[in-house]
Amino acid sequence: MMSNTTQNPQKIKCINPATLEVFKEVEATDPKVVPSIVDAARSASKMWGNIPYRERAAYILRARQYLLSHIDEFARAITLDNGKPLVEALTAEIFPSADLMSYFANNGEGFLKSKDVDIDIWRLFGRKSSIEYVPLGVVGIISPWNYPFSIPVGTVVAALLAGNSVVLKPSSATAYVGKKIEEMFEAAGLPKHVFNHIAGSSEVGEALVNSRPDKIFFTGSTVVGTRIMEMCSKHLIPCNLELGGKDAMVVLNDAHIEHASSAAVWGAFTNAGQCCASIERVYVAKSVSEEFIEMVTKKTKTLRVGNGLDPSTDIGPLTTKTQLDIVKKQVEDAIKKGGKVLVGGRSLEEKGGWFYEPTVLTNLHYSSLCLREETFGPIMPIVVFEGEEEMLKLVNDTPYGLNCYIWSKDTKKAKRLARSMRAGTVCINECVYTHAIPATPWGGVGASGFGRTHGEIGFKEMLVPLHIHTNRITHFKDIWWYHYSEELYTRLKKITPHLSGRLTSKLMAIPGLISGIFKCRKI
Known part of the structure; x- marks a missing residue:
């Protein structure tokens, strides 16, 4: 597929689509080294996910400040590489990214809070359930050339603040903007291997998927997105796909x-x-x-x-x-x-x-x-x-x-x-x-893909919901434990209609449950 770059194994030549002139060369990543990059990111994610949220947010806000201190430089880079007017580089790329960085830095901690779950009658037996949100680990991001700054930056920021390490593979058609993103996060002083930038053709993207990160976020065409999903399925890797549209x-x-x-x-x-x-x-x-x-x-x-x-x-x-x-x-x-x-x-x-x-x-x-x-x-x-x-x-x-x-x-x-x-x-x-x-979810249905980025919904795409169930009364054995017997079957049969009904009906099952615990022998 022709783009505004030409490539050899070592360099990507970036071409200004307005003049067709080469204005920069970017080092290409050897696909063979991508697995080791993902492995290093996985090791770094264990440390990164355990530091306090406010410390992670401080890194992101430093990256934001670097961006705002170099607005003209970043706007020019986006226009050179992608072709959009300078005004659009500012309004559609830089401003949304800076706003999103601030939004997630200030609100993401609330999205991570654990939540108690109402488990109905089981609370009366000393049981409690809660949902905690834990990082995925390594998030692989394959981003497009049409919005080469705002799309990847938004996904990277959410992934990092959620406690994941990131491997970003930008489109080779806008490889220079990818390097500017790397520069921004380097300036923030992120710990080594927490943010990783790889560059190159589709072979590099395939190497990223085949290196088995914990989730892939892809933005691009429906044809390529389908191929990414097929590759992910071979490794049972979940993916988030933001694909084409005909709005x-x-x-x-x-x-x-x-x-x-x-x-x-x-x-x-x-x-x-x-x-x-x-x-x-x-x-x-x-x-x-x-x-x-x-x-x-x-x-x-x-x-x-x-x-x-x-x-x-x-x-x-x-x-x-x-x-x-x-x-x-x-x-x-x-x-x-x-x-x-x-x-x-x-x-x-x-x-x-x-x-x-x-x-x-x-x-x-x-x-x-x-x-x-x-x-x-x-x-x-x-x-x-x-x-x-x-x-x-x-x-x-x-x-x-x-x-x-x-x-x-x-x-x-x-x-x-x-x-x-x-x-x-x-x-x-x-x-x-x-x-x-930044507060509203972004994504589509059908051939436009699935999953969401942005907002609380998008932030939680970067997390695994962990259900923690606790029994605080440990001197009684559950009625459904071994040994089984005819008496147990009869008792369970009698209380089953109540247990599967409304709360008032479930309360009627409590005497049967309690007596069963004492009368049916357990090992």
Whole structure:
């Protein structure tokens, strides 16, 4: 798969997708040494998981401070490696990461607190149950190139604060950003082997999975995610998969059209459309469709495509040549099937990089690739609908289920519709950005994967729930212990209906249990 890097066994050449120039070389990791890196991480995890939470948090806050003290440097590195404009490097990568570091440092300790479990009648017999949360051990993270900083940093921080050691394998397409992440955590002074960075091709990622960490977190395509899951299954390693999306935006007839049209333009074209949560399908009510399409067309024409290092650039290049080719293919397919191009529709080779015009399409056949397959590029397909039933059928007609977006002034109606949409997140009068909210879970259903990151739910993906059950009365033997007898069977048969009923019914079983303990002989 072509990317903005070229590789040999020793070096990864990082290429700026806006200029196609090599700007940095990164040392590649030999796949053969990955097992020893995982082993070292496992040894380090035992120490790391036992230090007080506030000490772990202090390391993360030092990493945060280093990031904030070098904002321009990190923003430039992200733009050079990925292509997104500097503003997006700040708002979509650096700010969310700094916010998440602070959020988990301040709240994660509460997520780790043990919880008592109400075990009903068994409490009367001196029994107690609690759930404690213990670290997994070694967490392997394989991260993507579209958000090469914020996605891995968020997962790394949660894993470390939960008491795990980490082995991070960033995408080779944005290897330089991976090195900057390593630099940030090194500056925090983390103990040796607690955070580990490996770089290279898919062979390095496969070596990580086959080295049997305690869990794999993968963000990327559905095709590769399926392969990762297959590899994990061979070793019985659990995995968390955040995969592709084909997210739909719905514009109802009572929507604020001016607001919705601006959201559609940003949601479809931010990061050149290379976002798991990008608006890749727009369904607009017929009664407002002309006004909406006219506004979208007008606003899209004003967007400035160029090198992300230029502060006035709105849309940068595609990060990889592969993505540019996919965009070209989908637009050509749409046109061939009768689709109409309202804006854009061509690549911009004259700019010297992997650029493509922001493109708005209408009059689309339902089989068009831009409606059926993930695009990951600056295409906005617009489809007109007439009723709620038709709209919901169109929205859910996809194997993916990451995000959906509804525009309506009637939030009660919008919430009702949201519950019928197959997705991990549904936004009302908002789009795309919720990955940047550290307190809310992120993930999807279906071909968009399973498991969650962020929030308390995501934090607990980094932990093993340990059930501890205690019997504080040890001078009585349980009625179901050896030896068995006909008398025991008769007694148990009599009290079983009560034990499996309501609390009042269970209380009626207590005399039978107590007498059985004394009368049925136990070894």
